[in-house]
Amino acid sequence: MLTRWLQPLFRYFESRTGPYPEGDVATPPKGLFPFIWHFSRPVWPWLLVMSLLTALVSAAEVVFFRYIGELVDWLGHVERANFWAEHGAWLIGVGAAVLVGLPLLVLVQSLVTHQSIFGNYPMIGRWLSHRHMLSQSLAFYQDEFAGRVSQKVMQTALAIRETVTKVMDLMVYAIIYFTGAAFLLAQADPWLTLPLAIWLVGYLGIMRFFVPKLRDVSMAQADARAQMTGRVVDSYSNIQTIKLFADTRRELDYAKDAMQGFMATVHRQMRLVTVLSICMTLLNTLLLVGMAAMAITTWYVDAISLGVLAIAIALVMRVRFMSDWILWEVAGLFENIGTVQDGMNTIAQAPTVCDAPNAPALSVPRGEIHFEALRFGYPQAVGGFKTEYKTVFDGLDLTIAPNEKVGLIGRSGAGKSTLANLLLRFYDIQGGRITIDGQNIAEVSQTSLRHQIGMVTQDTSLLHRSLRDNIRYGSPHASDDAIWEAVERAHADTFIHDLVDTQGRRGLDAHVGERGVKLSGGQRQRIAIARVLLKNAPILVLDEATSALDSEVEAAIQEQLETLMEGKTVIAIAHRLSTIAMLDRLIVVDEGRMVESGTHQELLAKGGIYARLWQRQSGGFIGLDVNADRPNAQ
Numbered sequence: 001m002l003t004r005w006l007q008p009l010f011r012y013f014e015s016r017t018g019p020y021p022e023g024d025v026a027t028p029p030k031g032l033f034p035f036i037w038h039f040s041r042p043v044w045p046w047l048l049v050m051s052l053l054t055a056l057v058s059a060a061e062v063v064f065f066r067y068i069g070e071l072v073d074w075l076g077h078v079e080r081a082n083f084w085a086e087h088g089a090w091l092i093g094v095g096a097a098v099l100v101g102l103p104l105l106v107l108v109q110s111l112v113t114h115q116s117i118f119g120n121y122p123m124i125g126r127w128l129s130h131r132h133m134l135s136q137s138l139a140f141y142q143d144e145f146a147g148r149v150s151q152k153v154m155q156t157a158l159a160i161r162e163t164v165t166k167v168m169d170l171m172v173y174a175i176i177y178f179t180g181a182a183f184l185l186a187q188a189d190p191w192l193t194l195p196l197a198i199w200l201v202g203y204l205g206i207m208r209f210f211v212p213k214l215r216d217v218s219m220a221q222a223d224a225r226a227q228m229t230g231r232v233v234d235s236y237s238n239i240q241t242i243k244l245f246a247d248t249r250r251e252l253d254y255a256k257d258a259m260q261g262f263m264a265t266v267h268r269q270m271r272l273v274t275v276l277s278i279c280m281t282l283l284n285t286l287l288l289v290g291m292a293a294m295a296i297t298t299w300y301v302d303a304i305s306l307g308v309l310a311i312a313i314a315l316v317m318r319v320r321f322m323s324d325w326i327l328w329e330v331a332g333l334f335e336n337i338g339t340v341q342d343g344m345n346t347i348a349q350a351p352t353v354c355d356a357p358n359a360p361a362l363s364v365p366r367g368e369i370h371f372e373a374l375r376f377g378y379p380q381a382v383g384g385f386k387t388e389y390k391t392v393f394d395g396l397d398l399t400i401a402p403n404e405k406v407g408l409i410g411r412s413g414a415g416k417s418t419l420a421n422l423l424l425r426f427y428d429i430q431g432g433r434i435t436i437d438g439q440n441i442a443e444v445s446q447t448s449l450r451h452q453i454g455m456v457t458q459d460t461s462l463l464h465r466s467l468r469d470n471i472r473y474g475s476p477h478a479s480d481d482a483i484w485e486a487v488e489r490a491h492a493d494t495f496i497h498d499l500v501d502t503q504g505r506r507g508l509d510a511h512v513g514e515r516g517v518k519l520s521g522g523q524r525q526r527i528a529i530a531r532v533l534l535k536n537a538p539i540l541v542l543d544e545a546t547s548a549l550d551s552e553v554e555a556a557i558q559e560q561l562e563t564l565m566e567g568k569t570v571i572a573i574a575h576r577l578s579t580i581a582m583l584d585r586l587i588v589v590d591e592g593r594m595v596e597s598g599t600h601q602e603l604l605a606k607g608g609i610y611a612r613l614w615q616r617q618s619g620g621f622i623g624l625d626v627n628a629d630r631p632n633a634q
C-alpha cells in the first residue's frame with residue numbers, strides 16, 4: 001500500500017539522472033580526481049543535494065538531543081499542576097516537528113540517495129567505460145584478458161560510487177554530528193568537551209595506526225584472491241589436459257598453495273580486527289566513564305543542569321556506536337580508492353588507432369588497393385617504459401587492381417595476416433601509406449573502412465547470440481529470406497536445419513556458445529562465410545577461409561566463393577596452395593617484402609619459392625599428384 005502510494009515519487013527521483021549518457025566517447029582522464037569527476041559529472045547536483053540533506057538530518061539529530069535535555073530540566077523544576085499550561089504548546093510543537101519533519105527529511109534524503117544516485121551512478125560509470133572500451137584498439141585486447149577488463153569496468157564503477165558517497169554522505173554525517181555534539185556540550189560547560197577531545201586524539205591515533213594496515217592487508221587479500229581464483233579457473237578451463245595426464249592431485253596442490261596464500265592474509269586481517277576491537281572498546285569505555293565523571297562533577301558544582309548531564313551521556317553513547325562504524329567505513333574507503341586507482345590504469349588508456357577529426361567516409365567505386373612503401377612492426381614494451389618495434393614490413397609496395405584476385409603466400413610468420421589486419425586498420429603503420437581508390441585509409445573513418453571489407457578468418461569466433469543475429473551482423477536489416485539464401489550458398493543449411501539449443505530454440509533461432517549449441521570449426525567457418533556473403537562488401541579478405549572445412553565441403557563452397565568473388569577485389573591467404581592457385585595473381589612475401597609475383601604458371605616457370613612450395617605440397621605431402629601443375633588441382 002505504502003509502496004504503491006510512493007510509486008510516483010520513486011519514478012520522479014529515479015528519472016532525475018539518466019544512466020546512459022550519450023555524446024562523444026571520451027577517454028577518461030588519468031589522475032584519481034579527474035577520473036572520478038569524469039564519471040560523477042552527470043550526477044554531481046544530486047550528490048550535492050544528498051550531502052546537504054545528510055548534513056540537515058545530522059544537525060536535526062543533535063538539536064533533538066538538545067530538546068531532550070531541556071525537557072529533562074523542566075521536568076525537574078516545574079510544578080506538575082502548571083506543566084501543561086506552561087509547556088504544553090511548546091511540547092506539541094516540537095513533537096509535531098519531530099514526528100513530521102524528521103521522517104519527511106529522511107524520506108527526501110533517502111529518495112535522492114537510493115532512487116536518484118545509487119543505481120544510476122554506477123550505471124553511468126559502466127556505460128561510459130563500456131562505450132570507451134568498445135572503441136579501444138584491437139592491440140589493447142591482445143594484451144589484456146577480456147574477463148579482467150570486464151571485471152574492472154563493473155568493479156570500478158561501484159568503487160567510484162562507494163568512494164564518493166562515503167565522503168559526501170557518511171563523512172558529512174559524522175563530522176556534523178561530532179561538531180554539533182561538541183558545540184552543544186561546550187555551550188553548557190566547556191569542560192565537558194575535554195573527554196571528547198581526548199577521545200578524538202585517541203581515535204585519530206587508532207585510525208592512523210590501523211587504517212593503513214587494514215588497507216595493505218585488504219590489497220594483499222585482493223591479490224591473493226585473484227591468484228586463487230586464477231588457479232582454479234585455469235584448472236577448469238584446461239580440464240581436458242588435466243584429465244589427459246590424470247593428475248588431479250597435482251592440480252589440488254597447485255590450488256591449495258594459492259588458498260594457503262589467501263588464508264595467510266585472512267589470518268593477518270582477523271588478528272588486526274581483534275586488536276582493533278579491543279582498542280576501540282577501551283577508548284569508548286574511557287569516553288563513557290570520563291564523560292559521566294566530568295558531567296557528574298560539573299553538575300555537582302552546579303555548573304550544569306540535570307538535562308545537560310542526560311544529553312552528555314546520550315550523545316556520548318551515540319558517538320560510541322558511530323565510531324566503530326566510521327572506522328570501518330574509512331578502511332573501506334581506502335580499499336575503494338585502491339580499486340578505483342587499479343581500474344583507472346586499465347580504463348583510462350587512450351585508443352592507439354583513432355579517427356581523424358571529422359574523418360570522411362570511405363567510398364569504393366572501383367576497389368583498387370595500394371600499399372606504398374609500407375613499414376610496420378608490432379610495438380613491444382621494453383622494460384615497461386620504452387617501446388620497440390618488431391619489424392614485419394620494411395618498404396613493401398603492392399598494388400591490387402580493381403576486381404583483381406590476389407593470393408598471398410609466405411612461410412608461417414611472414415606477415416600475411418598482418419597485411420590483412422593493416423588493410424582493415426587494426427593497427428597504424430609506421431611508414432608509407434595504404435590507399436583504397438586513392439583515399440588514405442588513415443584519413444577515413446574506421447567504421448566506413450570496415451563496412452567496405454568482408455573478411456573470413458581461420459578462427460571464427462561467434463557471438464553468444466542466435467545464429468540469425470550472428471549471420472546478419474554485418475547487415476542488420478537483412479530479411480530471413482536473404483539470410484537463408486546466404487546460408488544455402490555457404491552450405492550451412494545442412495546442419496542449421498537440425499540445430500536445437502538447450503532452451504529448445506531451433507534453426508536460425510538457436511543460440512551459440514555458452515549454454516547454446518556447440519559448432520565444429522568447419523561449421524563455424526561456414527557461418528562466417530554466410531555472414532560475409534550477406535554483407536556483400538566490395539573488398540574481400542579471405543584468411544585461411546576454408547582451412548577448417550573437409551575437402552568435400554571445401555570443393556562445394558569453392559564454387560560459391562568464386563561467385564562471391566565476382567566483381568570484388570580479393571586478397572586470399574592460404575597455406576594449402578591448391579585453394580588459391582587459380583587466382584589472378586599470386587604474391588610471395590618474405591622478410592617484409594614481396595619477393596615473387598605472377599600467375600601460378602609464371603611462378604612455377606620461375607622455379608623460385610612458390611615453385612618449391614608447390615612441389616612439396618603436390619609431392620605427396622598432402623597426397624597430390626607430383627606432376628600436377630594445373631591451377632585447379634585438388
Ligand SMILES: Nc1ncnc2c1ncn2[C@@H]1O[C@H](COP(=O)(O)OP(=O)(O)OP(=O)(O)O)[C@@H](O)[C@H]1O
Pocket residue numbers: 142378379390392410411412413414415416417418419
Ligand atoms: N598481435 C601481435 N603482436 C605482436 N606480434 C605479432 C602479433 N601478431 C603477429 N605477430 C608477429 O608478427 C609476425 C607476422 O605474423 P602474421 O600472423 O602476420 O604471419 P602469417 O604470415 O599470417 O603467419 P601464419 O601463416 O602462421 O598465419 C610474426 O612474427 C608474429 O609473431
